[in-house]
Amino acid sequence: MIKHSIIILLTVFLLWGCSDSFDRTNPVEVSVTLALPDDLPDAEFDEGEIQFYNISNGTVTSFSAKPKGVNKASLIPGFYNLSFTTEANTESGRILTIRGSKNGLEITAPANIELPTHATVETDDLIISEIFFTGTLQTSGVQYNGDQYIKLYNNTDHVVYADGLCIFESLFLTTQKFNYTPDIIDEAVSVDAVYAIPGNGTDYPVLPGEELLIADIAIDHKTINPNSFDLSHADFEWYDESSDPKNTDIDNPLVPNLDKWYCYTQTIWQLHNRGFKAYGIFRPQYDSAEFLAGHRYTCDYDQVTIAGSFPMQKTGYWIENSSIVDIVNLSVESVYQWNVCTPRLDCGYAFCGTIDGDKTRYFRAVRRKARLDENGVRIMTKTNDSGKDFNSWVIPSEIELQHSSIDAAGNKSTQQTLDGVNMQ
């Protein structure tokens, strides 16, 4: 009897608890004012597009937007990602992509939103054309990840010297956004690994349309894993020298090693094989000693998980945004939370797989979209939106070139593409 009463009481409470404190269905009006970039006073801005992406249900509300003045939209209350894109014509005749974005806006009542915008950064340097971070599978189905690589491409019309260019890995995960304090994202990218291309300034020229292959281990991986491929022709490898047999890396004496500036781990540096980090390149105006002495970054944050909220700290280094040449955020849809850099540098993400630990991600890479110009040279897309600039979850170029395995069963790749999608 008591139990019955409790159940009835509970039911009443539960039903009560279900009543809504505000109406979720009636749209509310929001106004968006665009704050155009200060550094382009004379540019002409085209009419662009404002997009509201509803995070909870995936619906997209988009409309054309006036660059100046107020743009109004009527939205169902919820959480939104707001973005704006347009083009600007400068006096010099250059066409720039102008973007602005704000993620995770909670819209429950009429609101005025000011959206800062910025012109995308123009790069006159090498760019990242491919990241193979997922690794392959052994014939037994167990993962193998010694064959990770990154490719850099000269998308300019002149020779670029790779000497001194540094590869980095972001300190933060794109799948965990916490209240990192101090927040330096508008000024710098925080990193946990930095490796530099050696050379005295002119040792490693890269011709327009040429590519550099930077491998973890530059060996023929087929000798260890028949499903893998040959990377002994790599231009560089990152070698983590250690005298401890617990952390042994392999060095191919024929392939130059990157100069290690810093790494967070004394085991081996591997790319995050579920793709939760951002990778990038930067051209420092300083040497490693100066970097190590002056760029230490320590932050506090609360790690909020299902189990609770835990005070934590992280330590790494920072790289000022102005030195960043290219950065590619990697993530997967089911756990994506944020981009670990300012949207000015990258406002989207590339991916392999759609869920955390996706077993279909192996043997796949992210490759920058390309087309051939009239001379047969690849022109790569670079608008600082990795989601749009990259073909995600595609067969890596090395697997295509070597016709090696595309799955654990050993089925071979037969396709040959420019960027994983476009046929040659």
Add this chain to the structure above:
Amino acid sequence: MNYILRILILTIIVFPVAATAGVLKGTILDSSDNSPLIACSVAINPGNSGFATDIDGCFSIRLKPGTYTLKASYVGFDEAVRKITIGSADTSIVIKMTPVQSALKEITVTARESSGATTSSRIDRAAMTHLQPSSFTDLLELVPGNVSQDPAMGSVNSIKLRETGNLGATGESSDNGDYAIGSLGTLFNVDGAPINNDASMQSVGIEANTGRNSVNRGVDMRTLSTDNIESVEIIRGIPSAEYGNLSSGMVNIRRSRKATPFSARFKADGFSKLFFAGKGVAFGQNTLNADISWLDSKVDPRDNLENYKRITASVRAALHFSKPGLITDWNLSGDFTSTVDKAESDPDLSLMKIDSYKSTYDRGSFISSLNFTFPSLKWLGNVQLDFSGSYGKESLRRQRQVAPSRASVAPISTTEGVADGAFLLGEYIADYLSEGKPLTLFGKVKAKGKINALGIMTHEYLAGAEWNMSKNYGRGQVYDPYRPLSASWTSRPRPYSDIPALNVVGAYIEDAMTITAGRNSLELQAGMHLTALAGLDKRYLLAGKPYIDPRLNAVWHFPDTRIAGHNASFLLAAGYGLNTRMPTPDYLFPQKAYLDIIQLNYYDTSNPEELSRVNLRTYINDATNYELRAARNAKWEVRLGADIGRNKFSITYFQEKMNSGFRYATVYAAYDYRSYDASGIIPGTLTAPPDLATLPFADASVLRGYRKAENGTRIDKQGIEFQLNTARWRPLATALTVTGAWFRTRYSNSAMLYEPVSDVIGNTAVSDKYVGLYDTADGRINNQFNTNFMFDTQIPKLGLVFTTTFQCMWFVKTRRLAENGTPVAYISAADGLLHDFDAAMAASDPMLNALIRYYNPDLYNNYTIPTAVYVNFKATKTIGKYMRMALFVNRILDYLPDYTSNGLTIRRSADAYFGMEINLTI
């Protein structure tokens, strides 16, 4: 008009009665103690009137003269029928009712708090039956400070006495070998013989399968079946000086040695099935008991791949010989326990097709306890000779598919010096076996006597000596070093049979004195226990070093008084004692530390199998800490006890301090090696692996660490324990037991710590060059406060006992101790020496600067889990002559309010755990 009518009617009705009736006044009492029976139902015929007694057990009724039959009935009592003749005068009657004898008698379903010199909880067979345990672990629910727990059969069950246990950041309990001394230091005695697991070394080497590692953790309570236990005494306070080699408390298990009918028990719950059968027979004054039990449990009922099985068999005899001047009691027992702990991964779900763990444990033991009583001797009461032993076969098999994600190096050399290692180039199946064959022997002699002195004083004294040996004859860790369990394995196989035997010897003397002074009496138990290791190599500090533990317990019994009509007695007790636990063979005789440093790591890209070469310099360090001392715990406590009528109350405040608990700590030193430069080799040009003599090299040194046992653990315990047992409240046949405790436990290190950092700057790992020594605290301070309210209702007439327990964990608090991230000194690879750390100098050297560890100050905030209330229900019902059924539901109701932690609302939920059982007694 109305008023007049009423008076008229009243007059008509009342007057005739009043004129002729007498008043019957009755009191109904319990014949056993003359206490009034409240709300006892009384029926009087003819007249068919029925009513209940008042709070004093009294009633009164007006009756016409005549003869009546009075029938009094009360739950749990035989019905009382009286013939009464009522005249015109008042009649008084006293009826004494007799408690029902035929059905179950009232039983104790809780732990009873001792009123003797030592603070302890005693749990009897009846309480165990009602609790429906699967293993000894479940009994601890009845000890103050504990609440019911779901069985955790997939991990070692270690005992915790008077402590919160190691907690994680969110207050969840977590296993930490650094604080294993808590359970290691708790002695388990079965029929007077200790359970000695010191020589058990079953673990998976460096790949610690943490929850399943029982090394240095004392008794795994999963292995103990409860069904043949007659009573358990859990000593939380200062044990008698008779017991040595313990630092915390002790558990005294006494098994059944009497004629019992054949009984069988079947239990099933969400995790396990249990079967037990046993019988005891008597031959004159001798008895023989035999029983078997079987338990099959799963960690998760949906998962068939992870389970724990236990089989026990026991035969026990008690022989009694008597002749004038000498009574001989000889208790003998033979036991066998076999357990299988198994876990494997599902090949359909896991990438690892083979990933299995199987640990079996078979142990045979015998106990002989010979006791001579001399009734006619004045100074010597009795002499006891105990001898026991056990031999076990333990096997831990770990099989695993290993797929190195790159070519890894397996160091294989078992001698010091330079040698080539092997490359692990492809996938393989690792097969690891740890085989232990522990033998333990125990002997003890004890003499007891009693004298009266001066008429007011009695002395009960005892003295004796004991010897406890453990030795492992197993083949130890057996595996192929070319096929290690993981690609970063650097250990080597080791036979356990090489490890010397450990002999712990002890001697003790104690006097328990009782002084009666008027109506006060004082019990004073004073003694000391000497513990030492015999036959230990002279290099050890412990060799020939005796530890003397003084132990003192005193109880003052105040004169009996009366409070509110009840007899009342009070006692005040206090105790102080030192307790010493000797290290285990694992701590004393650790495996040699193999440190392998790569001198050349050449992987030939053209022909890796034939032409690659890895060359290592191997250092073998004796990881023995010859300075290791015993772990010592100083305890003191005060206790207040009160008995008022049938209500009992006791409250204890205690403090325990230990600074010398065992843990493994890493020590660092610099090691020289030759670093060969293979970058000049052009792959494809070699016809044989590279020759070291032809390669350029540089001599270098690097820091390496290895684990060494040390007395580096500090555990401070503090708390209040209380227990209240009320008298049974007759109308509901219910008694209330309130138990609870507040514990505050500090777990930390007592020595400075080397802590390597993981940063790599340039091509050099910081920890290869510098390792900081930190004067820091790595532990936590935990607080918890709980109270259990158990209502036990017993209706002997119906053969029904049921208990409803409100288990209230008022709070659990944990706080990490503040760390100091700046080292006081650092060891440098360049010279292998410790240097003072200078923060100013470090600022200019990124390598040194990396030694400064940063901690978020919010880490040291308190984490508090607020009140959690669970309601558990248990019932036992006797059905017919042979059968008893029991069921339990833990957490049938719960109250788990949401709480906020660091800005986040935490919701909690609980699942019920339930089961039932049938007991047959034929």
